[in-house]
Amino acid sequence: MARDGGVTWRRTEKIDRFNLSAADTAEELHVLAVDDSLVDRKVIERLLRISSCKVTAVDSGIRALQFLGLDEEKNSNGFNDLKVDLIITDYCMPGMTGYELLKKVKESSVFREIPVVIMSSENVLARIDRCLEEGAEDFIVKPVKLSDVKRIKDYTTREFRVGEEERTRKGINKRKQRDSFDLSSSSPPSILSSSPVSSSSSSPESQSPSPSPPSIPSASSAPSSPSPIDSHSPTRRVKTTSSE
Amino acid sequence: MDVVNQLQRQFLDYSASLHREGFLDDQFTQLQKLQDENSPDFVVEVASLFFEDCEKLINNMARALEQQQGVDFKQVDASVHQLKGSSSSIGAMRVKNVCIAFRSFCEAQNREGCLRCLQQVTQEYSLLKNKLQTLFRLEQQILAAGGSVPTIE
Numbered sequence: 001m002a003r004d005g006g007v008t009w010r011r012t013e014k015i016d017r018f019n020l021s022a023a024d025t026a027e028e029l030h031v032l033a034v035d036d037s038l039v040d041r042k043v044i045e046r047l048l049r050i051s052s053c054k055v056t057a058v059d060s061g062i063r064a065l066q067f068l069g070l071d072e073e074k075n076s077n078g079f080n081d082l083k084v085d086l087i088i089t090d091y092c093m094p095g096m097t098g099y100e101l102l103k104k105v106k107e108s109s110v111f112r113e114i115p116v117v118i119m120s121s122e123n124v125l126a127r128i129d130r131c132l133e134e135g136a137e138d139f140i141v142k143p144v145k146l147s148d149v150k151r152i153k154d155y156t157t158r159e160f161r162v163g164e165e166e167r168t169r170k171g172i173n174k175r176k177q178r179d180s181f182d183l184s185s186s187s188p189p190s191i192l193s194s195s196p197v198s199s200s201s202s203s204p205e206s207q208s209p210s211p212s213p214p215s216i217p218s219a220s221s222a223p224s225s226p227s228p229i230d231s232h233s234p235t236r237r238v239k240t241t242s243s244e
Numbered sequence: 245m246d247v248v249n250q251l252q253r254q255f256l257d258y259s260a261s262l263h264r265e266g267f268l269d270d271q272f273t274q275l276q277k278l279q280d281e282n283s284p285d286f287v288v289e290v291a292s293l294f295f296e297d298c299e300k301l302i303n304n305m306a307r308a309l310e311q312q313q314g315v316d317f318k319q320v321d322a323s324v325h326q327l328k329g330s331s332s333s334i335g336a337m338r339v340k341n342v343c344i345a346f347r348s349f350c351e352a353q354n355r356e357g358c359l360r361c362l363q364q365v366t367q368e369y370s371l372l373k374n375k376l377q378t379l380f381r382l383e384q385q386i387l388a389a390g391g392s393v394p395t396i397e
Binding site (some may be wrong): 037046050145 | 271274275277280283286289290291294296325326328329330332333334335337340
């Protein structure tokens, strides 16, 4: 899979509804969707496929870890072989919650760079904050719509295209700041603007910085598009969502 | 093409009434937009999964509420929570709304209230199932007559 950081190319905003040819599969994002509800899995799968993503849908956090190869800590080769580009998980699941899955992913040196998005039917601010603090890239209040997937995909796609040098300039996720990168400039805070932790300064974290394997796809970066990111912040979404 | 037009009109009117009466909300429209030539039966498939889910969950709730020695309200609530989730995802608004009330009764450990909600949710699920079957039948008739199903805005 060609991932050299030197090449960046524009991607149109429109959702492509055609069947992807073999040439396009290298560009396809591979999303791991985790949800115990069969109905929700079917919906998220369709939303992702129609957004030109490759989807693997599993029904539990355990299965997600198994798929990643994280369940028994057997990172035999230390690579993200399946090239999962994004994990989108339900919060409320029996057994392992989405939050616990998030933590496990972020604790893994191999997989922690993969953006994790949490979905929940309940827009509890404390829950949202907790997830963002733990390193979630975004939080979607269910029911998930095409616009939610589009937003996440744009976000991930931008990261996908961005080279390693670009990665050093972002500072949204404080977890990444523990890496030994030279953060030249702080990026405008986006979805984490609601988080109490300042995203631009280096945060005191207990974990020591570790060098990231170069083969891992780049994680969240400062969105370079002029779109008003703040309008998509979880707290805004919380207000506008039509729920009980 | 008059037959097709008539059927299309019927479909649009019926669809509008389902929305007006609260059976379906915008999420259902969202799902219809995801249907295309690559996934022509998407909505029917999701609806089928939803109704299977309904039946399973309603049975769970009924069993849990029947327990004479003491109702495990947490268990009932877990099922209601799941049903609320899937009804929300498909746009089954009336079912979802009953679930919301249902959860309050679970929290209050009110068996009578729960039983009433169980009855309501069963009713709403049956109603919706019939109505969607009618809607899907209209779609089939349009396609069989050589027309295309109009998109709802």
